[in-house]
Amino acid sequence: MIRFENVSKVYARGARPALDQVSVDVERGEFVFLVGASGSGKSTFLSLVLREQRPTRGRVYVAGRDVANLSGWRVPTLRRQLGVVFQDFRLLQNKTVHENVAFALQVIGKPRHVIRDTVPEVLDMVGLAGKEKRMPTELSGGEQQRAAIARAIVNRPQILLADEPTGNLDPTTSLGIMRLLDRINRTGTTVVMATHDDEIVNEMRRRVVELSDGVVVRDEASGGYGEREAILPDVGSSPVLDAPGTGTRLPAAPTVRGS
Amino acid sequence: MRFQFVLGEVFSGLRRNTTMVVAVVLVTFVSLTFVGAGALLQAQIGKLKDDWYDKVEVSVFLCPQGKSAAPSCAGGEATDQQVEALREVIRTELSGEVSTVWFESKAQAFEAFEERYPDGYQGTQLTEADMQASLRLKLTDAEQVAVVSDVLSGRDGVEIVEDQRAVFEPLFRTLNVATLLAAGLAGVMLLAAVLLITTTIRLSAVSRRKETEIMRLVGASNLFIQLPFLLEGALAAVLGSLLAGGGLWLAVRFMVTDWLERSVDWVAYVSEVDVLRIAPLLVVVAVALAALSSFFTLNRYTRI
Ligand SMILES: Nc1ncnc2c1ncn2[C@@H]1O[C@H](COP(=O)(O)OP(=O)(O)O)[C@@H](O)[C@H]1O
Ligand SMILES: [Mg+2]
Numbered sequence: 001m002i003r004f005e006n007v008s009k010v011y012a013r014g015a016r017p018a019l020d021q022v023s024v025d026v027e028r029g030e031f032v033f034l035v036g037a038s039g040s041g042k043s044t045f046l047s048l049v050l051r052e053q054r055p056t057r058g059r060v061y062v063a064g065r066d067v068a069n070l071s072g073w074r075v076p077t078l079r080r081q082l083g084v085v086f087q088d089f090r091l092l093q094n095k096t097v098h099e100n101v102a103f104a105l106q107v108i109g110k111p112r113h114v115i116r117d118t119v120p121e122v123l124d125m126v127g128l129a130g131k132e133k134r135m136p137t138e139l140s141g142g143e144q145q146r147a148a149i150a151r152a153i154v155n156r157p158q159i160l161l162a163d164e165p166t167g168n169l170d171p172t173t174s175l176g177i178m179r180l181l182d183r184i185n186r187t188g189t190t191v192v193m194a195t196h197d198d199e200i201v202n203e204m205r206r207r208v209v210e211l212s213d214g215v216v217v218r219d220e221a222s223g224g225y226g227e228r229e230a231i232l233p234d235v236g237s238s239p240v241l242d243a244p245g246t247g248t249r250l251p252a253a254p255t256v257r258g259s
Numbered sequence: 260m261r262f263q264f265v266l267g268e269v270f271s272g273l274r275r276n277t278t279m280v281v282a283v284v285l286v287t288f289v290s291l292t293f294v295g296a297g298a299l300l301q302a303q304i305g306k307l308k309d310d311w312y313d314k315v316e317v318s319v320f321l322c323p324q325g326k327s328a329a330p331s332c333a334g335g336e337a338t339d340q341q342v343e344a345l346r347e348v349i350r351t352e353l354s355g356e357v358s359t360v361w362f363e364s365k366a367q368a369f370e371a372f373e374e375r376y377p378d379g380y381q382g383t384q385l386t387e388a389d390m391q392a393s394l395r396l397k398l399t400d401a402e403q404v405a406v407v408s409d410v411l412s413g414r415d416g417v418e419i420v421e422d423q424r425a426v427f428e429p430l431f432r433t434l435n436v437a438t439l440l441a442a443g444l445a446g447v448m449l450l451a452a453v454l455l456i457t458t459t460i461r462l463s464a465v466s467r468r469k470e471t472e473i474m475r476l477v478g479a480s481n482l483f484i485q486l487p488f489l490l491e492g493a494l495a496a497v498l499g500s501l502l503a504g505g506g507l508w509l510a511v512r513f514m515v516t517d518w519l520e521r522s523v524d525w526v527a528y529v530s531e532v533d534v535l536r537i538a539p540l541l542v543v544v545a546v547a548l549a550a551l552s553s554f555f556t557l558n559r560y561t562r563i
Contacts, residue, residue: 050476072481079478092469103470107479109261155477 001159001190002026002049007058009044009214017056018044020214026192028158031185033201034194036211042194045211046161049192050082051075063158080108083152083160083189087167089144091136091151097123098132101151108155118154126150126180142173146180153184160184162193166200174200261483268487269494272463279459280495286455287499287548288506290448291541295507297441298537299529304434306527307427317404318421319345319394319411329418337392341416345394348410356407359397365390391418449548452499456492456552463488464556485557492549500545504538 002024009019019041026032034042047053048060051067060067063081070078091100098119105115123132126146136144145165152160162181166174178200185191195201201208210218273280321342322332342362349357363371368390396407401424408420464471467487474484508531515528 076478076480079476082478084476090469090473092473103473104477106261106264107474107477107483109483151473151477 001028001030001063002192003059003061004045004048005059005061007048007055007060009041009048009053010056017214019048019055019211021058022211022214022216023058024209024216024219026190028190029185029188031182031191031204031206032193033204033206033208034192034211035196035201035208036217038196039213040211041214042211043163044214046084046163046192046194049159049161050084051078076108080155081158083149083155083157085145085148085152085160085162085165087164089136089141089148089168091144091147093136096133096135097128097139097147097150100136100147101154104151104154110155119150122150122154123147125183127176140173141169142176145169145173145177149177149180149184153189157189159190159192162191162195164195164197165193166195166197171199175203178204265483265486265490269490272467272487272491273494275466276459276463276491279455279462280491283452283455283459283492283495284499284502286448286452287496287545288502290445290452291500291503291544292506293441293445293448294544295503295534295537295541297438297445298540299507299511299533300434300438300441302533302537303529304431304438306529307431309527316423317396317398317407318423319396320418320421321392321394322416322418323391324388327418331413331415332418334415337416341414342394345411345414345416348414349394349396352410353407356398356400356403357396358399361395363393363395365392368392449544452496452548453552456496456549457556459495460488460492460553460556463491485553488557489549489553492553493546496545496549497542500538500541503541504534507537508534 003026004022004024007019007022008017010017022041022045024045034045036042044053048055049062049067051062051070054068062078065078067078091097092103095103101119101122102115105118120129120132123129126149128143128146128150131139131143134143136147139147145168149160149165160181165181166177169177174197181191181193182204205222207222208218208220209216210220321337322329322335324336346360349360365387369385369387372385372390398404398407404422404424408422411417412420471484511529511531511534516530520528
């Protein structure tokens, strides 16, 4: 479904590569955690899948298509097969929940009756039935993320990308979101989720791809978070801390978290 | 659905940026008024040329009774033989340049004079004797005046060869200078319009950054994302061009048709019809303007 072949991404000439020779293969229907410290390249990975960025070297295939060499006018077609959610929800504040979800269909030209039928269905599925008319400000963080997820999956994408979707949520709410993502995954949607939430990763027991300074340091069928030392002892103790919202790397500290 | 949605976006965009949109409308209005004024001036020149220039003849004024400063008139009033000799020269030497010749006698000249100034010319009492007979030449090619003038000037009985078109040259020069002026101002204003439309689209794009960001992510086509901005700019510019058309119409209606035409009625003027002919051109310029500005802005601010 998603295939990275020796992908490197260098943003600015001479800068340290955000991704360095990354090769990852994600099967159809898989649920993959992308973990790693802040600045390790998780978001870059996702933006390459979305074709928001192009790789400096290597190839990225999404649903069989060579994404990097996709001509501009085909990009929308690619993105209609992808759903994305972010840490900050990105809901339109001047639209209701229903309007926010409907917006995703309106702007790709779906007919009105399709929108009328699908949107309530999806809102029901994510657990927002009865809250269609609320504005985003009238929702809790968890509910806002559910609305964002509804918007991401309303067009039935084959792949759902989630960039730290629980980053702004408390543990209990996060768990609810994870159950939802799991349910979506069980309907056949491939899910790639970037996170640094070790509890979630440990609990879910799904495939874990760990990045460190743009390099894949672990790719494990059903791993936990931060067990790297046991598996790849030669890598040493680089931090697996992530400071949500700051985006800067913390100074290397010999911290070993989780287990 | 799509159409309705795009229209909704356009109007919400227009509402959000009212001040800028008004500015765009006004600047395009002023700039296109200058464009239109230039076009009307050229139309006026065209009218003058059509109505006069080509019909106007070269007048070979013959020596009058009494004194004349011209050395060729030393012998007094032109005689019939001299006139006949001139006709002969025209027939032979200028057969290629002159198409028709006719003789305007003093009596005819007086008649024409009385017709034009029925109340006398500036209080003077002129008689037929004060008039001057002339040979009127119609040229096959209006550009050949110099040749004709060279051949006939200084011959016995000829006082002066007058190209009546020369009378219009200063007028045409003035109109051409006015056109250049209008074109120059139009250029400056059009530049201002482009910059303003660019800024407006940019502001609009920034204020709708979140929407466009989401549109991009869910796979809306480029056209769909950019169309509201394009239409916004185009709508404002077209509104400006319509105002310019309306302004020019009013100007022509009240300044030319109602005033100039009444005070100086022997000239063919541009009319409201000419404005209607120019108006679509202004709309086209406005759309081109908006398209140009959008092209430069949109790819930068709403890229895929
Ligand atoms: N748009 C960008 N322009 C320049 N550098 C960037 C950009 N996005 C990310 N980077 C850099 O690439 C590296 C990886 O960042 P990112 O992929 O955001 O990591 P993560 O999501 O794991 O925190 C960082 O060093 C970051 O500064
Ligand atoms: Mg990130």
